[in-house]
Amino acid sequence: MSTILGIETSCDETGVAVVRDGHTILSNEVASQIARHAEFGGVVPEIASRAHTEIISQICGLALDHAGRPPIDAVAATVGPGLLGSLFVGVSFAKALALAYDVPFVPVHHLEGHLLSPFLAGKPAEFPFLALIVSGGHTSLIECRGLGDYHELGATRDDAVGESFDKVARLLELGYPGGPAIQRAAESGNPAAYDFPRGMAHGGSLEFSYSGLKTAVLYALQKEPDASVADIAASFQAAAVDVLIDKTQAALVQTGAPRLVVAGGVAANRLLRERLEAEISVPLHIPPFALCTDNAAMIACAGWYRYTAGHFGDLSTSPSPSLMLA
Ligand code: KG4
Numbered sequence: 001m002s003t004i005l006g007i008e009t010s011c012d013e014t015g016v017a018v019v020r021d022g023h024t025i026l027s028n029e030v031a032s033q034i035a036r037h038a039e040f041g042g043v044v045p046e047i048a049s050r051a052h053t054e055i056i057s058q059i060c061g062l063a064l065d066h067a068g069r070p071p072i073d074a075v076a077a078t079v080g081p082g083l084l085g086s087l088f089v090g091v092s093f094a095k096a097l098a099l100a101y102d103v104p105f106v107p108v109h110h111l112e113g114h115l116l117s118p119f120l121a122g123k124p125a126e127f128p129f130l131a132l133i134v135s136g137g138h139t140s141l142i143e144c145r146g147l148g149d150y151h152e153l154g155a156t157r158d159d160a161v162g163e164s165f166d167k168v169a170r171l172l173e174l175g176y177p178g179g180p181a182i183q184r185a186a187e188s189g190n191p192a193a194y195d196f197p198r199g200m201a202h203g204g205s206l207e208f209s210y211s212g213l214k215t216a217v218l219y220a221l222q223k224e225p226d227a228s229v230a231d232i233a234a235s236f237q238a239a240a241v242d243v244l245i246d247k248t249q250a251a252l253v254q255t256g257a258p259r260l261v262v263a264g265g266v267a268a269n270r271l272l273r274e275r276l277e278a279e280i281s282v283p284l285h286i287p288p289f290a291l292c293t294d295n296a297a298m299i300a301c302a303g304w305y306r307y308t309a310g311h312f313g314d315l316s317t318s319p320s321p322s323l324m325l326a
């Protein structure tokens with residue numbers, strides 16, 4: 001039995017969690033900075049690092065208290081990708097804790113946290129699988145053959161899908177973060193009202209492009225300033241999700257993967273979840289809503305897999321803002 005303390009500070013969430021054996025969540029604390037960035041319509045890196053510094057000790061204390069202060073076997077933290085200043089706060093804090101507890105420090109790739117997150121709630125990860133990672137920073141299809149054996153089949157050439165939700169929400173003056181706001185607005189809209197482009201839909205490519213979709217929304221609004229926000233949100237969401245479903249289906253056929261993992265903030269999207277459940281023929285592993293967006297439980301989970309495999313870092317480990325997964 002091993003208990004891992006995980007730390008996540010790659011963007012605008014300060015997370016600390018204690019997870020036993022990669023799946024039993026003893027505590028999972030997240031302090032969101034959304035209110036501090038909302039007036040700027042997106043994350044301001046300087047504000048993010050300061051906010052992490054101010055609150056991380058308190059969040060860590062809460063996570064340890066709520067877990068019942070168990071003995072900790074290793075401290076894991078996100079080392080990348082992410083905002084450099086924010087990563088530095090979490091990594092430095094994690095290394096100091098590892099030193100104080102005299103346990104290993106385990107570096108974790110943020111996306112490995114996301115792609116193992118569906119396995120937090122139950123059975124251990126079963127490789128191989130195809131992963132669709134959809135977040136504010138990433139849109140990728142990854143063939144996962146084993147721990148650390150990842151092969152990227154396609155990624156976005158421009159905006160990530162979550163980023164396009166955020167940008168379109170800004171155009172529609174719906175606030176930040178855009179994903180939940182667009183989803184809410186779309187509920188009363190007609191998804192067929194606008195025929196927005198499906199980026200890179202043809203030619204069998206597994207790459208994505210979301211900037212054209214955002215620009216199409218901008219042009220629609222310029223042409224028709226009084227357009228229904230609900231109709232635009234619903235039509236945008238339909239187009240964004242269509243592409244995810246089609247490319248995932250194509251990647252499943254291409255790889256013959258026996259199961260599918262979908263993770264990252266956009267995996268919280270209700271339309272995407274409904275369509276995946278209805279249309280994907282292989283077993284689907286998707287985290288509960290609360291574990292889709294950035295959290296430290298997924299970092300402690302990935303940290304446990306790495307710890308168990310003996311993949312420790314050392315106290316000279318430095319964060320890497322554009323760390324590659326595959
Ligand atoms: O994984 P995440 O918390 O952070 C990154 O690693 O990027 O993802 C955040 C992204 C944001 O772009 C946010 O707008 C999007 O996930 N998001 C959603 C929903 N909830 C969060 N997008 C669509 N529908 C949602 N319900």
Ligand code: ZN
Pocket residue numbers: 110114135136264265293294
């Ligand atoms: Zn993330």
